[in-house]
Amino acid sequence: MNKNTKVLALKYRPQTFDDLIGQDVVAETISNSIKANKVPNAYLFTGIRGIGKTTTARIVAKSLNCSNGTDNLCKDELCDNCNAISNSNHIDVLEMDAASKTGVDDVRDLIEFSRYGPTTAKYKIFIIDEVHMLSKQAFNALLKTLEEPPEYLKFIFATTEIKKIPITVVSRCQRFDLSRIKSLELFNFIKDIKNKENGNASDDALKLIVKISEGSVRDALSLLDRALLTLDKDKELDLVYAQKIFGYFDKSQLITLFELIFEGKEKEVLNTYRQIYNQGVEPKIFINDFLELLYYFKNVESLNIDGTNFLLNDEEFNKIKEISEKVNNEILILFWQFTIKTLEEIDIVSNQHLSMEMFLIRLIHLKGINKVSNINNEEGSNQSEIIKDNSPLQKQEDDDLFGIKERMETIGQIKNIVQEKDIKIKENKKTELQTKLINSFDDLLEICSSKKEIKLKYELEKNVNLVGFENKRIEISFNEDLDKDFVKDLSLKLYEWTNDRWIITLSKTKGQPSKKEEEINSKKELIETIKKSPIYNDILKNFPDAELVDVKPKNSESNND
Structure with missing residues (x-):
């Protein structure tokens, strides 16, 4: 095949360790081990898709079998061995896709083939891609050969799912975790290839490609290939057109949308969303970007815009920082919860577009919580009174x-x-306006009694273990008998009783014994104490078969005497 007709991901595939980007430590370690003639029995490369696992495996195979020796490895002009390995047709280097050959019989054939030494090269090498797809029996069949192979035999494994490989196999390999390519490094790489291909694309468009590829070189090259083929040579691919091609939209639109939500401008919010939707943006992509923006608002102080992170530009970063100063963390967390819930809901509705509009309307009417926080900070007013007046x-x-x-x-x-x-x-x-403050778990039980919420009180006493109780926050653990609607019911009642919104957190910590457990334990302790008393011993002397079942305090009995 003519090299010019290849897709960019194949055309610019690294041929030597020097061509690899973002894996300097891995390349240096392997090169040093080969030069020192301390080659392990098996290499294991793991990482996300498109960062060079199989490519690195081929480079290792070429380094081991290069006709020029380890000190003079091929760079520009490849020797016969290196050329054959690059084209996947070397007789002594077998590449196998474990996704299509998963059985124990395939591995047995491989082991049988390994009995014979290399024909033209120094080493016989087996490259097994997606090795995690092998069956358990296939891995077991491979163990002995993997641990003590012939001197001429080497294994190179590649996988995206390292946890699916048995630990007995991993321990017999020299493992290398290939990292995602850093944004700036990947940007410079695809920009250089764009220039080599005489492409016409702006830096902002290339940065969008870097963002979408998420550190994968192959993804970035595939997107670049698609982008360069979309427009004529005399036209530049700018950010706006790139967003249309890849189904992404300008994040500044989303920041504007967020600002309109807090201003309560329902009509403008819906119009802005419809503009985004009309650009071809799917609701699920929109809501994932909305979550990403919420993360930036919440953690803006820990973000650094230094030119190596292309998730936000300077203008977007400054705008987010300006808005975040007016937004309380509690509303951001509440928005996050609503958005996650909507992400689950859009898979079960027929018209996702309408569902998204209703989602935004709901957020508009939640934004008043932020006003509560602002009034608190500025005036120091009583919180319950403010929420009574302002809660949306x-x-x-x-x-x-x-x-x-x-x-x-x-x-x-x-x-x-x-x-x-x-x-x-x-x-x-x-x-009536409920003014009672609930400052403790006992206060909560008391108000349940006074309001005749018997079922809620029963759940609190029997199935709830208190972990923490502080200002409008309750942290609990629970047993398997707890009613599935308990948290929802309790939240509604607390809001009704206090005119305030409470946060109820489910914890993995065991927490305090439930009220019922405390009552049972207290009775057991009382019974044990009575059993040690002289009166109980005197009773046993006269009635040996007697058994103490219950104890009641004297003041609880009827005063008939």
């Missing part, structure tokens, strides 16, 4: 949160549970 989830007397007040009677028959709950809270506010 609790409608005030004259508010029409969803714009449906005039149609409420028409659709009253199809109200959902959340709407019913809001109406109930509003009606309760007319007659």
